[in-house]
Amino acid sequence: MKAISLSKESILGLIALGLFVLMSLFIPGFFGHNNLNNMMFQLPEFGLLALAMMIVIVTGGIDLSITYIAALSGVTIALMQTQGYPMIPAIIVGIIVGLMCGLLNGVIVSKIGVSPILVTLGTMVLFEGIILSITKGSSISGFSESYSLIGNGYYMGVVPLSIIIFIFFAILTGVLLTRTKWGRSVYMIGSNPVASLFSGVNNSRVLLKVYLFAAMLAAIASIIMTSRYNSAKVDLGSSYLLQSVSAAVLGGTEIQGGYGKVVGTIYAVVIFQMLSSGLNLMGVPRSIVNVMMGLILIFVLVLNFVKHKIDEKSQKTAIA
Template identity: 90%
Template structure:
């Protein structure tokens, strides 16, 4: 079983390498320093939201409110800084607001037992309404220069600071899922929540922490986005909602839950980022890019479904 999962992620990594080589060879400007820098600055915010979505999908759920949680955090940070509060205080408040949103999702899903897709669809509308009532549909700016360095600055003049932040949380997520009791429980709930409950695991507590952790990752993504764009508004990162689901599924995460790896999601994020950048250089419009992302998502879901049916049939044949 381990060999199969390793093969899945390694093949995806090989695909990412092939896509990079082909685009470097055949798309003018793709391998230029300016384009590579743009991809490195865009990847962390997308990657953090994809990791947040992945960890929720592993439990068999989904979080449709994830980008609006990021927007809520971003608006909170913008309001604090525009009113003269220190940068660190604004960031802490933004993270607390994100965690509060995650707490709402986690409480209704884990304590009451309402379906995640229904809960997060409702909170998505709720958070959007709250943001619109605060911002009146306009953006909020007025960030300090030091804050803008988070999303636009370099470490030692070479590596973007946002990439370092992303790598840190990617490693943290991987360690939490693979090396902790909570991480093992996350996979168990996704595979069989009833059996997990009878094995002595507190499903409610595990799910609560999942939605809190996903909200924290969304809040970190909002810090990077607001500092990079120098503004916060209601649709902050909204284009990443479909893409985060696509990246998680393309990265090998089972949509029914029970399986998913951080490295697979990272490879998928890199592939999507390269495709988006390459198509943009070719002059393909953004709506067409979104259509292609949707087609990729549907294709991967269908292939995974067919593969699952074939494996199930083979198991029955072997048992017989």
């Protein structure tokens, strides 16, 4: 009898389903309309930032500035709208600002060769300083009603518009990673940058596009967040920084690079969203929820490290 082999993404999907069933049965109000509605509105912004982080981690890097790129894009959009500019030009300029931030990260990482963690740590402080100098630490609010519909509106009165935006960009990310030459090059660089270079891959150009794409996803997330909250400030989405790393890693993305799937990251985002919502309904303080998220990240990292060492040992044994 042939054994059934499940991928780690499939296992994660089953865990997400099991968690949903358990919480629906044992946590009062979890399966209620209000709670499910709240989760559907919160998931897109987190999901987009997690996908942005995932694609960078696949290359063996990390982007610590991702939430501040989102915040700077959001502040730009807010400033333009409050100064009387129409919604569409404001959104376009906000996305361009996000892309410029991604370009800065990408150029320093890909062209100069500085470590991604050092580059994005520096640009994180830079972007934060720029936002603070613009906002003086306060929030900017007062957007048009049409803009607020992006984060709070429904399509045909049923599905949140933000969920549709998230699904579109999730599919786009998956297609780019699995169906294009650029996507295959991203995985090659993460697995072995030297080998990819000798295979004719322009590592520098591929990495530059990775940081640009991540910044674009962050800018789209900022549009959803600012329209949903009706405000923009320096810490917009800052709580998602470590959560996005956690979601990417929990979703199966190798922290050393070379492997990662969109569907795994989405399952992880759903799991984190359900845990956060369920614990909040149980009255668990937010600080304790953050502690639990941190413990989950540490556990998954240790588990992946041990698994990697076991795989290496088994490969050596097989060769011997």
